[in-house]
Amino acid sequence: MTQPLVARAAIGTFLIVNLTLIHAMFLIAGPPAHNTFGQVGRLLGLYLAFAMTVQALLVARLPLLDRAIGMDRLTGCHRLTGFAVFWLAVLHPTFVILGFARYDRVSFLATAATLSKQLPVLLGLIAVSLIVLVVALSVRIARRRLSYEAWHTVHLLLYVVLVLGIVHQIYEGTAFTITVLTQIYWWGLWACAIGALITYRLAVPLTRNHRHRMRVAAVVPESGDVVSVHVTGRDLHLLGAKAGQFFLWRFPGHNRWWQVNPFSLSAAPNGRSLRLTAKGVGTTSAGLRDLPVGARVFAEGPYGSFTIDQRSGTATLLIAGGIGVTPIRSLLEDPNLGRDVIVLYRVRSGADAVLIGELRNLARERGARLHVLTGRTSDTNQPFTPANLHALIPDITSRDVFVCGPAALTDAVLTTLRHLKVPTRQIHAELFRLAP
Incomplete structure (x- = not known):
């Protein structure tokens, strides 16, 4: 079994085991509320807390997962988990408030106002508000209007959410306080998540930079x-x-x-x-x-796993677009790349071809073929359509393909590779959709 398959199997096992334990805790605890709304709210709260531990592990940038799966795929998981956290953060308090409102026979808003006067509940509501803010600024329309620096800074609020969430659980948790074993499991899970975050986002970088x-x-x-x-x-x-x-x-x-x-x-x-x-x-x-x-x-x-370690064969196609040439140029210099290499470099004009002199020298030394594809994309200039790419690289299905460039170019190439039935294991893309 390959390293990526082992990593995915481990992730699947981790999720299944923990979700099973969470449901067991919920059932052992017995009815934690007076009606179905309250029951559902409490269960959603457990889901939310678990999703937050998963999110902490994803942003911890664990080296094993990065090497086996790649930071881009992990960031995709981070995005999906983020939306799960969002919906759970909205639904959990909604159902809890509905449960109390029905039990007390008062309105939803009146119940929400009463509960919000309790500090643990207030902290939870503040955490929900921060989650909504971060998600709102992460949707595609808003994301395009923010600089990377601003987007990254906003996401630092997620660490505040983690702290508020932990405090909220200390005061409001019931399902995991039934026995000593459930407490050990629950806080052990959180300790692993926070420990990984502190270790790989703080301790290891500080130690390495002090050393180097x-x-x-x-x-x-x-x-x-x-x-x-x-x-x-x-x-x-x-x-x-x-x-x-x-x-x-x-x-x-x-x-x-x-x-x-x-x-x-x-x-x-x-x-x-x-x-x-x-x-x-x-x-x-x-x-x-x-x-x-x-x-x-x-x-x-x-x-990142955008390295030749991911190759399944010896023939290679490197595709770069714009400033995405940087990791491609690095790969071309790797002494273990081999000699059966083709490089496609897509730019608007020759003047936009960054590092072109270095690419030519490396291609000459390696015996690689370098094609600089210039001109604006139009009906008559679309080098990455299935027909055009196959005409340029007839043996493309037998090559490992590495692609890095603007999102539109990368998406077009990946679509074409799937159309040409290039095996998934031979396709490697650097997307830079990085979790903060």
Whole structure:
């Protein structure tokens, strides 16, 4: 069984076992309310608390899950879990209030006003309000209007939600306080989730950055709005970084400590230095060219499974669009990539082809074929339709395909690959839909 299958089996087992235990606790506790509304509300509360522990584990960026499944798929799970938390956070208090309202024979609003005067309930309602705010700003329309930095900052409210949720459970929990065993299980589950969060989001990054002491070694403009930052430090080989992976970068003094950006390595790591290349589209990336040599660097990672370790064969197709060329260029430099390599680089014009000189030199050294696909997409210029891509790469179904670029390009390529029946195990995409 492959590593991804093992990881998925482990995740499935974890969910099934815990949901079974939660239902057992609910049944053992007996009727916790005076009517069906209250019963449903209490059960939804257990679901909500469990979903929050799952969410904490997802944003903890556990290395094992990242390597086996990939940060993009984990972020997809984070998004789905987030919407589950949202609906449970809305439905849980709604049913609880309906239960009390029916029992006391007063209106829903009057019951809600009375309950909200109790501190544990008030904290829970504040947590619900924060969840609604975060989800509202995460829907596609709102997300497009926010910078990555602003979106990431808003999501830090989820840590406040976790704290409020735990306090609310301490005062309001009943189903998991029936026996010592249920208490051990429930708080052990929370301890694992919070422990993983603290370990991999705080302790490990702080320890690594103290050890490696990374600094800016050089800042090299690549074009009008693209810049490369070379980073050096101590014992960088101990990071275990691979071509195609990315780090979360902070530049103390350049931006606020909570502002972080995911940038891929644009050169294969050599154990002595790291290089990122970014286009100035946000506050952080736009100001990278002003970084002084010697400036401190705080990097969290490496993350991502967009590496040649995921290949199922030896023939490879690398597809890049725009600034998505950075991990592709890194992969092309990987000494273990092999020689049967084709690179497709999609840009509007030759002037937009970032790192093209390096790509050509690497392709020449490796014996790879490089195709630069230029021009605006139109009815007569659509290189990634099934017919056009198959004509350009006749043996595409026998190749592992790595694709990174703007969402529209990546989606078009993935749709075409499915149409051409390229096996799923041979398709690898870097989407950068990163959970904060």
